[in-house]
Amino acid sequence: MKQLDVSAIKDGSVIDHIDSKSTLKVADILNIQNEEQVVLVGMNLTSKFLGKKGIIKIGGKIIDQKEVNKIALIAPDASVNIIKDYEVVKKFKVEVPEIIEGIVKCFNPNCVSNYNNIKAKQHVVNKNPIKLQCHYCERVMSVKDIVLI
Ligand code: CTP
Ligand code: ZN
Numbered sequence: 631m632k633q634l635d636v637s638a639i640k641d642g643s644v645i646d647h648i649d650s651k652s653t654l655k656v657a658d659i660l661n662i663q664n665e666e667q668v669v670l671v672g673m674n675l676t677s678k679f680l681g682k683k684g685i686i687k688i689g690g691k692i693i694d695q696k697e698v699n700k701i702a703l704i705a706p707d708a709s710v711n712i713i714k715d716y717e718v719v720k721k722f723k724v725e726v727p728e729i730i731e732g733i734v735k736c737f738n739p740n741c742v743s744n745y746n747n748i749k750a751k752q753h754v755v756n757k758n759p760i761k762l763q764c765h766y767c768e769r770v771m772s773v774k775d776i777v778l779i
Pocket of ligand 2: 736738741743766767769
């Protein structure tokens with residue numbers, strides 16, 4: 631069968647199974663415009679599970695935990711593959727942590743966390759779809775309210 635695909639990479643990270651509409655947001659988190667090696671972005675690719683998925687492949691980069699935590703917030707079904715010499719050497723699903731600190735701005739403009747250099751902090755009350763409750767003002771945010779710091 632002929633299939634449209636995004637080509638393999640030699641070394642780096644592949645973020646797969648991104649909800650297609652969130653692909654460019656994930657690209658923003660990963661700051662791909664500043665990468666110097668090969669970056670491949672695919673959107674609206676066919677997926678058995680998601681219907682349509684996005685995929686991002688970044689040559690020469692091993693993504694870090696903070697990036698994984700951010701991705702989990704906007705693409706909770708995403709999986710990460712670490713590639714070495716064309717082989718997948720590590721594969722894991724992103725996971726939303728129980729507590730988010732210093733990653734998401736509270737959407738309540740009057741919240742104390744938006745003043746006085748207090749680090750924003752939310753409790754994850756639901757993982758998929760994401761619901762975050764502010765530790766300080768207790769307002770609950772959903773994905774549309776999320777602004778990354
Ligand atoms: N990949 C890549 N370059 C490689 C090896 C793999 O870009 N040298 C990509 C594949 O295109 C795929 C992802 O990394 O999107 C995971 O690869 P693999 O585990 O081989 O594919 P699947 O079995 O389809 O993965 P999954 O079970 O996670 O859907
Ligand atoms: Zn708040």
